[in-house]
Amino acid sequence: MPQEELNAYLSIHSNLALACLRTHKHKETLTHCDLVLKHAPKNAKIWFRKGTALQQLGDCQDAVTCYEQALACEPNDTQIQQALKHARAEVSRVKEREKKMFGGMFFK
Numbered sequence: 001m002p003q004e005e006l007n008a009y010l011s012i013h014s015n016l017a018l019a020c021l022r023t024h025k026h027k028e029t030l031t032h033c034d035l036v037l038k039h040a041p042k043n044a045k046i047w048f049r050k051g052t053a054l055q056q057l058g059d060c061q062d063a064v065t066c067y068e069q070a071l072a073c074e075p076n077d078t079q080i081q082q083a084l085k086h087a088r089a090e091v092s093r094v095k096e097r098e099k100k101m102f103g104g105m106f107f108k
Helices: 003-022 026-039 044-056 060-073 078-106
Strands: none
Touching: 003 026, 003 044, 026 044, 044 060, 044 078, 060 078
């Protein structure tokens, strides 16, 4: 694909990812993010959008991974730092709930 076409393709899917995210179509957001990341794996904005969609779908562990990828691309971005902090906190809360719920079930 010529560079001009690739740039248009990436721009279109990046914008579609944002539109889907804003309209709470999180699975569709993931599809568009993955299409962009296939060609632009260092795109912090797309990693952030993918992380946000995953977090909204309840997959905070994978959201953490996406936010870490975004932060690797843009280490000084405070919005990414905050999102990563919140996702990690949610992962901790889920683990703690699971520990309380299932803690004594297997080890009596």
